[in-house]
Amino acid sequence: MIPYGRQSLDQADIDAVVAVLQSDWLTQGPTIERFEQAMAARCQADFAVAVCNATAALHIACLAAGLGPGDRLWTTPNTFLASANCGRYCGAEVDFVDIDPLTWNLDAVVLAAKLEQAERDGTLPKVLVAVAFSGQSCDMRRIAELAERYNFTVIEDASHAVGASYAGRPVGCGEFAAMTVFSFHPVKIITSAEGGMVLTNRPHLAERLQRLRSHGMTRDAQQMTEPSHGPWYYQQIELGFNYRITDLQAALGLSQLDKLDEFIARRRELAARYDRLLAYLPVTLPSPQHEAESAWHLYVIRLQTERISLSHRQVFEGLRAAGIGVNLHYIPVHLQPYYRDLGFAEGDFPEAERYYAQAISLPLYPLLSDEQQDHVVEQLRRLTEE
Incomplete structure (x- = not known):
């Protein structure tokens, strides 16, 4: 995995x-x-x-x-x-x-x-x-x-x-x-x-x-x-x-x-490589914030679900089945039971809820190899083109 x-x-x-x-x-x-x-x-x-x-x-x-x-x-x-x-x-x-x-x-x-x-x-x-x-x-x-x-x-x-x-x-x-x-x-x-x-x-x-x-x-x-x-x-x-x-x-x-610069450089290299490899898939890629240079802790995509036959969950589970430990960051906090009990409900923050319905965090860490990244991209391509 x-x-x-x-x-x-x-x-x-x-x-x-x-x-x-x-x-x-x-x-x-x-x-x-x-x-x-x-x-x-x-x-x-x-x-x-x-x-x-x-x-x-x-x-x-x-x-x-x-x-x-x-x-x-x-x-x-x-x-x-x-x-x-x-x-x-x-x-x-x-x-x-x-x-x-x-x-x-x-x-x-x-x-x-x-x-x-x-x-x-x-x-x-x-x-x-x-x-x-x-x-x-x-x-x-x-x-x-x-x-x-x-x-x-x-x-x-x-x-x-x-x-x-x-x-x-x-x-x-x-x-x-x-x-x-x-x-x-x-x-x-x-x-x-x-x-x-x-x-x-x-x-x-x-x-x-x-x-x-x-x-x-x-x-x-x-x-x-x-x-x-x-x-x-x-x-x-x-x-x-x-x-x-x-x-x-x-x-x-x-x-x-002591290794922070090395780690950041590799993360940025991998993020740029994802940008190139995913450019033609039906996914929305991360956008830069004005004046901000990211440390790239996460590389998150959003599925363009209207262009994909599989559901968000099916793509997520398909990647897991292919040995790719994707994750989802984050479930909107206001939808957690504790915060619902405080009065929050679905529809309160619609953009965060739309994001949650489409987001997938792809593997990203300094030891990720180009070959492993290629496998991630190929499996995502396969699932989004089914």
């Missing part, structure tokens, strides 16, 4: 993890800080806070932004559950903004109209989670302008977009978002086995993120409510979580970061 995505590990990655295993630190040691500093430098950000996974990163980013009961978080319906669930973890209401029919990202035009109505209704969001779907940023320049006008905090969920760029700068630089979240899950661009990170340029956010990931406690005397009792002393300032990453994971992530 050719999977839709997988990690790319080499001996250097193994050696990096073994070195930590042989050191004095397995959990909260110096490798975490080195990983954070390296990622911040790569993204031209001032601060980076590593955590156990990207869902935890989104959660504490929302808390750092002050999201709580009575507030609202907006995001796209075309994303993984965590982009919305992070708002619910904070006790906030969640709503969605439909997707652009070309880029399949949150539509900034629809967002502007929804914000205008929300201002009249007194229902403006406190946080917008802008998802860089498939590795490509949204129209972040326009979103940042809207955030300034309507006074909400932008968190870019760039779980797919490590190594991507927008407006000529690395995603994560902080120019268009208060905080940026990365994921290091094995199928993402680089991996730490599990892991996530929040990047920001704002010292007060970084300080709170660091505290929230570790039980809400501090050893910094300046944050304490009374003088220290001694070198052992710490205080819990607020309710936090055990969202810490380990030195073992950070060592793997740091080693993987």
